[in-house]
Amino acid sequence: MVTPLSTETTPTEKYLAVQGSDEFAGLRKTLRGFVFPMTVAFFLWYALYVLLSAYARGFMGVKLLGNINVALVLGVLQFVSTFAIAWYYARFAAAKVDPIADKIRDELDAKEAK
Amino acid sequence: MHTHFLAAEATSSTSRTLTITLFLIFVAITLAITVWASRQTKTATDFYAGGRSFSGFQNGMAIGGDYMSAASFLGIAGLIALYGYDGFLYSIGFLVAWLVALLLVAEFLRNSGRYTMADVLAFRMRQRPVRTAASVSTIVVSIFYLIAQMVGAGALVSLLLGIGPGTTFLGMDAGTAKVATIILVGALMIVYVTVGGMKGTTYVQIVKAFMLMTGALLMTLLVLAHYKFNLSALLGDAATRSGKGDAFLEPGLRYGVESASASATFYSKMDLLSLGIALVLGTAGLPHILTRFYTVPSARIARKSVLWAIGIIGTFYLFTLALGFGAAALVGGAAITAQDKAGNTAAPQLAQELGRRYLGGETGGSVLLAIIAAVAFATILAVVAGLTLASSSSASHDFYASVVKRGTASERDEVRVARISALIIGAIAITLSIFAQSLNVAFLVALAFAVAASANLPAILYSLFWKRFNTSGALWSIYGGLIAAVVLVFFSPVVSGSATAMFPSHDWHWFPLSNPGIISIPLGFLCGWIGTAISKEDDTAKYAELEVRSLTGHGAH
Numbered sequence: 001m002v003t004p005l006s007t008e009t010t011p012t013e014k015y016l017a018v019q020g021s022d023e024f025a026g027l028r029k030t031l032r033g034f035v036f037p038m039t040v041a042f043f044l045w046y047a048l049y050v051l052l053s054a055y056a057r058g059f060m061g062v063k064l065l066g067n068i069n070v071a072l073v074l075g076v077l078q079f080v081s082t083f084a085i086a087w088y089y090a091r092f093a094a095a096k097v098d099p100i101a102d103k104i105r106d107e108l109d110a111k112e113a114k
Numbered sequence: 115m116h117t118h119f120l121a122a123e124a125t126s127s128t129s130r131t132l133t134i135t136l137f138l139i140f141v142a143i144t145l146a147i148t149v150w151a152s153r154q155t156k157t158a159t160d161f162y163a164g165g166r167s168f169s170g171f172q173n174g175m176a177i178g179g180d181y182m183s184a185a186s187f188l189g190i191a192g193l194i195a196l197y198g199y200d201g202f203l204y205s206i207g208f209l210v211a212w213l214v215a216l217l218l219v220a221e222f223l224r225n226s227g228r229y230t231m232a233d234v235l236a237f238r239m240r241q242r243p244v245r246t247a248a249s250v251s252t253i254v255v256s257i258f259y260l261i262a263q264m265v266g267a268g269a270l271v272s273l274l275l276g277i278g279p280g281t282t283f284l285g286m287d288a289g290t291a292k293v294a295t296i297i298l299v300g301a302l303m304i305v306y307v308t309v310g311g312m313k314g315t316t317y318v319q320i321v322k323a324f325m326l327m328t329g330a331l332l333m334t335l336l337v338l339a340h341y342k343f344n345l346s347a348l349l350g351d352a353a354t355r356s357g358k359g360d361a362f363l364e365p366g367l368r369y370g371v372e373s374a375s376a377s378a379t380f381y382s383k384m385d386l387l388s389l390g391i392a393l394v395l396g397t398a399g400l401p402h403i404l405t406r407f408y409t410v411p412s413a414r415i416a417r418k419s420v421l422w423a424i425g426i427i428g429t430f431y432l433f434t435l436a437l438g439f440g441a442a443a444l445v446g447g448a449a450i451t452a453q454d455k456a457g458n459t460a461a462p463q464l465a466q467e468l469g470r471r472y473l474g475g476e477t478g479g480s481v482l483l484a485i486i487a488a489v490a491f492a493t494i495l496a497v498v499a500g501l502t503l504a505s506s507s508s509a510s511h512d513f514y515a516s517v518v519k520r521g522t523a524s525e526r527d528e529v530r531v532a533r534i535s536a537l538i539i540g541a542i543a544i545t546l547s548i549f550a551q552s553l554n555v556a557f558l559v560a561l562a563f564a565v566a567a568s569a570n571l572p573a574i575l576y577s578l579f580w581k582r583f584n585t586s587g588a589l590w591s592i593y594g595g596l597i598a599a600v601v602l603v604f605f606s607p608v609v610s611g612s613a614t615a616m617f618p619s620h621d622w623h624w625f626p627l628s629n630p631g632i633i634s635i636p637l638g639f640l641c642g643w644i645g646t647a648i649s650k651e652d653d654t655a656k657y658a659e660l661e662v663r664s665l666t667g668h669g670a671h
Contacts, residue, residue: 012655019658027665032579035217043394046210050390053203053365054383057372061364066346067353071199071364078206079428085213086424090417098414105666 018108027100034092042085049074128477129466130275130283132484140325140492141302144318148306151314158525159671161311161532162229162507163408166671170415172320174422177406179319180500181208181397181423182326182430184266184458184493185559190431191464192457194438195450198352198362200369201438205431207393212427214571215398216420221413222578222664223404228671230504231404232512234664235573235592238656239585241521245512247592251569252401252512254596255562256505257543259400260498262558264547266458267299267494268292273459274487292551299495300544306499307506307536311529315499316409322496323426329489330433333461333482336468337440348436351443362442381626389560392631396563399570402504413667437461444468456556462486502543506536553616557608557628561599564631568595568638576642578664581657583646590645595638602630 018024052060052074060071155161168176183189186208193201227233232248271277272288283291306315341348353362361367370386372379397403407416441450441460444467453459462483469482510532515523523531572591576583603609608628611621627633663669 012659015659015662016655018662024662024665028661031665039214039217042210042213046206046390046394049206050203050387054370054386057364057366061360067349067363068346069363072202072349075199075202075206078210079432082210082213082424083428086216086421089217090421093417101666104662105668108662108666108668 014108014111018104021104023100023104027097027104030096030100031093034089034097038085038089042081045081046078049078129480129484132481133274133487136484136488137491140321140488141495144306144321144495147317147321148310148314151310151317155311155313158229158511158529160313161529162405162511164312164316166409166411168316168409168419170410170418171422172316173406173410173415173419174426175323176316176319176409177403177419177423178426178430179321179323179326179496180402180406181427182323182493183263183497183559184270184490185262185556186430187326187330187434187493188270188458188461188490189556189559190434191437191441191461192450192454192459193368194435195441195445195460195464196356196447196457197368198356198358198439198442199365200367202435203365203369204389204393205434207390208397209424209428209431211394211397212420212424214395215403216417216424218578219398219404219574220407220416220420223574224407224410224413224416225667225670226578226660226664227408229405229408229511230508231401231570231574232508232516234660235577235588236512236516237577237660238653239588242517244585244588244592245516247589248570248573249508249512249517251565251592251596252508253505253539254600255399255401255565255570256501257539257546258558258565259402259562260501260539260543261547261550262555262562263494263498263501264296264299264543265551265553265555267491268296268547268551270458270490270494271295273454274462274490293548296547296551297544299498300540300547302495303498303502304537304540306495307503307540308533312405312409312503315503318496318499322492325489325492327426327430327433329465329486330430330437333440333465333468333486334433334436336472337436337444337464340440340444340468340471348439348443352439353442355444356442356447358447384632385627385629388627388629388632391635392560392564392567392629395567395571395631395635397566399566399574400562401508401566401570402500404574405504405507408671413670437464440464440468444471462490498543502536502540505539506532509535509539554608554614554618555616557603557616560629561603564599564603564629564634565596567631568599568634569593570595571635572638572642576646577660580646581654581661582652583642583657584649584651584653586649586651587642587644587646591638591642594641594645595634598634598637598641599630602627602634606630 062070159165190201190205193204223234226237232245235248236244271291275283277283277288277291286294306318349363353359356362370383410416410419441464445463450457450460450463465486466479466483470479473482510528514531515528569592572595573588602625605623605625606628607615607623609615610617611623
C-alpha cells in the first residue's frame with residue numbers, strides 16, 4: 001500500500017511519505033535482508049581463510065591431490081564463492097528487488113510529471 | 115635452458131625496438147581515441163562521466179583496466195614467482211573486495227550521486243565542510259597511488275628496456291631514463307585526462323584491459339600447455355626450482371612469517387590480517403573506482419558492469435597464478451632475483467622464456483618479451499590516467515564548484531577548472547615521483563587501500579545506510595580514518611627503521627605493523643559514530659530523499 005500523495009506536497013514531504021510507505025519498507029527489508037547477511041557471510045568466510053593462512057599452516061599444507069594442497073583449494077574456493085555470490089545477487093536482485101524499486105520509482109515519476 | 119634475461123644477446127636491440135614500437139602504437143591509438151573523445155565531450159556530464167553512455171561490458175572492462183595496475187600484473191606475478199602461495203593470497207583480497215562494491219556501494223552511489231564520491235557523502239550534509247573533506251581524502255589517496263605507479267614505471271623502464279649500469283639508451287643512462295619515463299608517463303596521463311575526459315580515459319582503460327587479458331591468456335595457455343594441463347606437475351616444478359620446496363606452496367614465506375622471536379612472529383601475523391582487511395575493504399572506497407559507476411546509464415547497468423568486472427578481474431588473477439608459478443618453474447627463483455629483487459620482472463622473463471621455447475627461438479623470445487613489456491607500460495599509463503581524472507574531478511566539482519564558488523560555477527567553468535586541476539595534480543605527482551624515485555615506495559599502494567578503507571568506506575556506508583549520520587560524523591570518519599592511517603604508516607617500519615624502509619638509515623618507528631588497516635579501519639568507523647553522536651544535526655527528511663533515491667533510482671542523473 002502506498003500512502004496517497006496530494007499534489008501539493010513539498011519535495012521533502014513527498015520523500016518522507018514514500019519512505020514511510022509499506023511498499024518502500026518492503027523494498028528496504030528485502031534488499032537489506034539480502035546484502036547485509038551476505039556481506040557478513042563472505043567477510044567471515046574470507047576472514048576464516050586469512051586466519052587459517054596465518055595460524056593453521058600445518059592444515060593448509062596437507063596435500064590433497066599430487067602437489068595440490070588445502071591452501072590452494074581454499075584459495076580457489078574464495079574465487080568460486082565470489083563468482084557464485086555475485087551471480088546469486090544478480091539473480092536475486094532482478095527477481096525480488098528490481099520490480100518493487102521500479103514500481104515505486106514509476107509512481108514517483110508519474111506524480112512529478114503531473 | 116638457462117635464462118639470460120636481458121643479457122647482451124637477448125636484449126638484442128630487436129626486443130627493445132619492438133617494445134618501444136608496440137608501446138608507441140598503443141600511445142598513438144589511445145591518443146587518436148582521446149582526440150576523437152574530446153570532440154564528443156561537450157557537457158560536464160561528458161567530461162566527468164563519459165556522457166553516462168557506456169554499456170555494462172564496456173564499463174566492466176574499464177573497471178578492470180583501472181584496477182589491474184602494474185602492482186597487480188607484474189607485482190602479483192612476481193610475488194607468486196618468489197614467494198609462491200603468499201602472492202596468491204594477495205590477489206584473493208583484491209578480488210573478494212569487489213563484493214563490497216557490488217552489494218553495498220555501486221548501485222546506490224550511481225542512483226544518488228552525479229560525478230564524485232562526495233555527491234553521496236554531502237547529499238544530506240552541510241556541503242562545504244563535507245566536500246572539502248572528501249576532496250582532501252580523494253586527492254591524498256590518488257596521489258599516494260600515483261606516486262607508487264609512476265616510480266614503479268621509472269624503475270621498470272631500465273629493466274624492461276635493458277638499460278643496465280654503464281649502458282645507455284638514446285644517450286640516457288639508467289638514472290636519466292627513469293626520470294624521462296616518469297615525465298613521459300605523467301605528460302601522457304595529463305593529455306588523456308585534459309583532452310579526452312572520462313570518455314577518452316574509459317576507452318584507454320578498455321584497450322588496455324583487452325591487451326592485458328590477451329597477453330596474460332596467451333602466456334597462461336603456453337605455461338599450461340608446457341605442463342600438458344597438469345597443475346600438480348606445474349606446482350611441483352615451481353616448488354623445486356624456487357629452491358624452497360613444499361613451503362613454496364604454503365602460506366608463510368612472505369606474510370605472517372614465523373621467526374625465532376615470538377613477538378616478531380605475532381606482529382608478522384597481525385600484519386597479514388591487517389593487510390587482508392585493508393585489501394577487502396579498500397576497493398569500494400577508491401575514488402577512481404567509484405567514479406566509474408557514473409559512466410553508465412543506470413544503476414542496473416552499474417550492477418552489470420561490476421559483474422563483468424568481477425569476472426574479468428577474477429579470471430585475470432587466475433592467470434597470474436599460472437604466470438607466477440610458471441615463472442618460478444620455467445625461469446627459476448635465482449634468475450628472477452638476479453634481475454630484480456622484488457620480482458617485478460618475473461612476468462616479462464617468463465614471456466621471454468616461453469617465446470624462446472614455443473615461438474621460434476631467440477627471436478620469438480624477444481617478440482613475446484617486447485609484447486609483455488609494452489602491455490606493462492600500457493597498464494601503468496591507463497591506471498595513472500584514471501587516478502588523475504578522479505582526483506581532478508573532485509578538486510573541481512567538490513572543492514572549486516561547491517566550496518569556493520558555493521554552487522554558482524557554470525558547467526563550462528567547472529570543466530575548465532577540472533582540466534587545470536588535472537594539470538596541477540599531474541605536475542605534483544611527477545615532481546613527487548622524481549624526488550621519490552630512489553626510495554622504496556611500494557608500500558604506497560597498500561597505504562592507498564588502507565586510507566580508502568579507513569576514511570572513505572565508513573563515510574560512504576554510514577551515509578547510505580544510517581539514518582542518524584550527519585555532517586559531524588562524516589568529517590570525523592573521513593579525517594579520523596585518513597589521519598590514523600597516514601600517521602600509523604609514518605611511524606611504521608615501512609617508512610623508517612628497517613632495511614626495506616623508505617628511509618632505511620633513519621629510525622623513528624614505534625608502530626610495529628606495516629599495514630595500519632587493523633587499527634585505522636575500525637577507528638574510522640568508530641570516529642564516524644562518535645562524530646555523529648556528539649552533534650545534534652539530524653536531517654530526517656533529507657535522509658528520506660537519499661534513501662528513496664538510492665534504492666529506487668528516482669531522480670537519478
